[in-house]
Amino acid sequence: MTDTTRRTALRTLGALPAAAVVAGVPRLARAAEFSYKYGNNLPVSHPLNVRAQEAADRVARETKGRVEIKIFPNNQLGGDTDMLAQVRSGGLEFFTPSALVIATLVPVAAINAVGFAFSDYNQVWAAMDGPLGAHVRAAIAKSRLYAFEKMWDNGFRQATSSKAAIATAKDLDGLKIRVPVSPLSISMFKALGAAPASLQFSEVYSSLQTKIVDAQENPLPIIQVAKLYEVQKFCSLTNHIWDGYWFIANGRAWEALPADLKTIVARAINEAGLQQRDDIRKLNDSVVGDLQSKGLAINRPAADTFRLKLRDAGFYNEWKGRFGAEAWNLLEGAVGKLA
Ligand code: X2X
Numbered sequence: 001m002t003d004t005t006r007r008t009a010l011r012t013l014g015a016l017p018a019a020a021v022v023a024g025v026p027r028l029a030r031a032a033e034f035s036y037k038y039g040n041n042l043p044v045s046h047p048l049n050v051r052a053q054e055a056a057d058r059v060a061r062e063t064k065g066r067v068e069i070k071i072f073p074n075n076q077l078g079g080d081t082d083m084l085a086q087v088r089s090g091g092l093e094f095f096t097p098s099a100l101v102i103a104t105l106v107p108v109a110a111i112n113a114v115g116f117a118f119s120d121y122n123q124v125w126a127a128m129d130g131p132l133g134a135h136v137r138a139a140i141a142k143s144r145l146y147a148f149e150k151m152w153d154n155g156f157r158q159a160t161s162s163k164a165a166i167a168t169a170k171d172l173d174g175l176k177i178r179v180p181v182s183p184l185s186i187s188m189f190k191a192l193g194a195a196p197a198s199l200q201f202s203e204v205y206s207s208l209q210t211k212i213v214d215a216q217e218n219p220l221p222i223i224q225v226a227k228l229y230e231v232q233k234f235c236s237l238t239n240h241i242w243d244g245y246w247f248i249a250n251g252r253a254w255e256a257l258p259a260d261l262k263t264i265v266a267r268a269i270n271e272a273g274l275q276q277r278d279d280i281r282k283l284n285d286s287v288v289g290d291l292q293s294k295g296l297a298i299n300r301p302a303a304d305t306f307r308l309k310l311r312d313a314g315f316y317n318e319w320k321g322r323f324g325a326e327a328w329n330l331l332e333g334a335v336g337k338l339a
Contacts, residue, residue, distance in 0.1 A: 037094070101181060132330040156242050160215060170305070
């Protein structure tokens with residue numbers, strides 16, 4: 001290839017939708033034996049998409065083109081609720097719902113999101129790579145979905161607002177805050193006195209812009225890549241929920257793969273997940289300065305007023321009942337007594 005034809009080829013590639021660029025590998029003359037679609041709700045620049053693309057490239061290489069994974073980022077295939085329906089029906093083979101979102105189908109999956117449960121990443125990964133994660137994966141399998149072993153990181157969720165900084169639980173009184181389509185998030189923000197509304201992530205930017213809601217809550221890397229600083233003024237580092245993504249596959253599609261290909265795909269996805277966790281940890285350290293420079297006022301509230309209000313409102317006892325003793329004991333085994 002001459003330089004000019006390479007440049008032309010690259011320009012052509014650049015003009016195609018991301019999903020048509022298969023794993024950075026030239027299209028083989030022969031179609032892949034297993035051509036799988038993976039959808040997610042995040043912009044392409046988020047580490048989840050960067051690492052997923054690397055995993056897809058690796059799968060294409062190591063299976064010699066037998067397995068192709070095409071990525072549809074940024075809600076191209078619809079919002080979370082739509083993608084969850086598609087991965088169940090087989091219209092989509094892979095999806096990464098947040099634990100909050102897959103909990104609309106597998107309720108116990110929200111257990112990692114109990115408010116103010118985890119205090120740091122050591123606790124998070126010990127639990128999710130250990131008995132608590134195994135418990136949730138077994139529950140996901142009952143819905144005929146396969147959950148890969150390693151969860152990917154979304155992060156500790158923080159609150160942003162166009163109105164005022166949140167310093168104590170009192171500041172949440174009546175606050176119109178967007179939360180994901182997640183019963184646990186609604187219950188928690190109601191217990192805290194706020195007025196939460198469930199919206200899919202695909203609607204967050206515009207609902208803040210048009211003031212349907214005044215506040216939202218997400219991990220810092222998402223606030224950054226989704227440019228929420230353009231429509232918000234305050235960012236309060238509440239760390240109220242630790243949230244992660246389950247990398248899931250349609251059960252039938254997963255079973256259709258021969259064992260040797262399953263091994264390659266699982267290794268590529270799980271190892272990319274570990275790298276993605278590292279990316280998020282590093283981003284968490286660097287992103288605060290970037291968000292400040294883009295105009296967000298940052299504050300760091302203490303957890304005590306929030307925890308107390310949740311306890312007084314009966315939030316922990318209610319969810320202990322809803323998740324059941326077995327799951328709750330696994331959570332408390334990892335983080336200490338909550339209820
Ligand atoms: O919808 C959200 O806020 C997000 C992107 O964090 C989830 O996937 C739950």
